[in-house]
Amino acid sequence: MNKFNLNNSYKAVVIGGSAGSFQGVVKILSQLPKGFPLPIIMCLHRLKHVRHGFVEALSLKSVVQVTEPYDKETIKRGSVYLAPANYHLSVELGHYFALSTEEMINNSRPAIDITLGTCAYVFKDKLIGILLSGANKDGALGMKQIKDRGGFTIVQEPSECMIDTMPKSALAITQIDQVLKIDQIVNFFKELDKLYR
Amino acid sequence: MQDIDIADLKRISELIYQKYGYDFRNYAMSSFKRRVLRIMDLKRFTVEALIRKLTESPEFIHEFLDELTVNVTEMFRDPSFWRIMREEIIPAILLNHKQFKIWHAGCSSGEEVLSMAILLKEMGIHQDVQLYATDLDTNILERAKSGTYSIKNMELNEKNYIRFQGAGSLKDYYREENGLAVFNKELLNNVTFRKHDLVTGEIFNKFDLILCRNVMIYFNQTLQNEVLKKFHESLFKYGYLAIGSKESLIWCDYANRFIVVNNEEKIYKKIKD
Incomplete structure (x- = not known):
């Protein structure tokens, strides 16, 4: 038994973050175990009208190249995806992405609730959801949907967050399995990776 | 917010196709579901109430289409x-x-x-x-x-x-x-x-x-x-x-x-x- 009480049945990891999450995400991606088997799907708040630069900045130190998926692109194991600017990112039952330009949610497009919620619907209890630093409540509802469908939930330790509204909103409305600092999340990925070897 | 399962979403798209000729049967499921839930939310309809309304009130289809389709756009987008x-x-x-x-x-x-x-x-x-x-x-x-x-x-x-x-x-x-x-x-x-x-x-x-x-x-x-x-x-x-x-x-x-x-x-x- 490992310390996070995990097993190797998980099929995907989804990460949400906003203000103050960039450094944390970079750290997680830069220390990701080589050949980490699960797809990592990220929805991070970003400038709506800047299409370029973000994915490149994230990829710079990442172990795996980060890509912004095309509409209807199939989710591949071991890949790292980022919701593109000015689109909502959903996951469909056939394990592929779908983009949309619907209304903003929580003043955001991409909205974390949409990515987390659709992942929860598709992956059910085979999903790990992680919510990082951020200045609004986007993502809280998505984390609740992940928990309600039996997934595993992690939020960044609020005291470590640049802005703790986001993890605190999730903690307020649903059960969170682990409250971790970024370094512990890095370790979490290493522990998880071992279970798939 | 309510939830709706795929069987009901299919009932709705089939009904709209048979009765009004609009074909949403091959729309992407995740956004179609959000749009239908949004209408149910706006109108305070249950699934059954929505289906009844679509069946019994032909004039409702226009409002339904207007809310169902995504009309968020910008001038000179990109x-x-x-x-x-x-x-x-x-x-x-x-x-x-x-x-x-x-x-x-x-x-x-x-x-x-x-x-x-x-x-x-x-x-x-x-x-x-x-x-x-x-x-x-x-x-x-x-x-x-x-x-x-x-x-x-x-x-x-x-x-x-x-x-x-x-x-x-x-x-x-x-x-x-x-x-x-x-x-x-x-x-x-x-x-x-x-x-x-x-x-x-x-x-x-x-x-x-x-x-x-x-x-x-x-x-x-x-x-x-x-x-x-x-x-x-x-x-x-x-x-x-x-x-x-x-x-x-x-x-x-x-x-x-x-x-x-x-x-x-x-x-x-x-x-x-």
Whole structure:
């Protein structure tokens, strides 16, 4: 038994973050175990009208190249995806992405609730959801949907967050399995990776 | 918020198809589900109440379609796309035709049509181009025809126009009236607005350029494939097709009848009949 009480049945990891999450995400991606088997799907708040630069900045130190998926692109194991600017990112039952330009949610497009919620619907209890630093409540509802469908939930330790509204909103409305600092999340990925070897 | 399962979503799309002829059966499930839930939320309907309303009140279909379809758009969305239009695509068409036709497929509230009209005006060729703007939602077509937008949207539209590096100011094209931006009527005098459903509609004309950006993202791959065939048939040989920056044609049967002209802005050219 490992310390996070995990097993190797998980099929995907989804990460949400906003203000103050960039450094944390970079750290997680830069220390990701080589050949980490699960797809990592990220929805991070970003400038709506800047299409370029973000994915490149994230990829710079990442172990795996980060890509912004095309509409209807199939989710591949071991890949790292980022919701593109000015689109909502959903996951469909056939394990592929779908983009949309619907209304903003929580003043955001991409909205974390949409990515987390659709992942929860598709992956059910085979999903790990992680919510990082951020200045609004986007993502809280998505984390609740992940928990309600039996997934595993992690939020960044609020005291470590640049802005703790986001993890605190999730903690307020649903059960969170682990409250971790970024370094512990890095370790979490290493522990998880071992279970798939 | 309520939830709805796939069986009920299928009941609803089947009902709309059988009773009204609109075919949402091959729409992407995640967004279709959000749209239906949104209507249930707005109208405080349960699934059964919604189905009853659709069955018993034919006039409700218009409101339903208006809420179901996504009508969020901007003028000069992706300014770099519009710069390429002005600097490469339109000049390339002009090499061969002094007069030509453009189709805005799924035009929604008309922001892209208006953007194109302004672009053509600034190129001095506005009267040489016939624009066709279609949508399945008649309410939204009326809004598009009016060329009138909430003033609160104009800040974003202005920003896009500045990034597009237009010839003047967007303000040159509209006046403010009761919190609305009312665009010069003359801009739309070369536009034919008509109701047309991409899924069930017939081929109705031939074009030199088709714009259909961020419309097919609401379709599943089966439907994207069918719609691409229609676009292929509606284009003259060497005509252009523009789709959204994060859309792709590569998995469609007809993909090999097009070449990529600009991969960044997703502009394709038909090279084979």
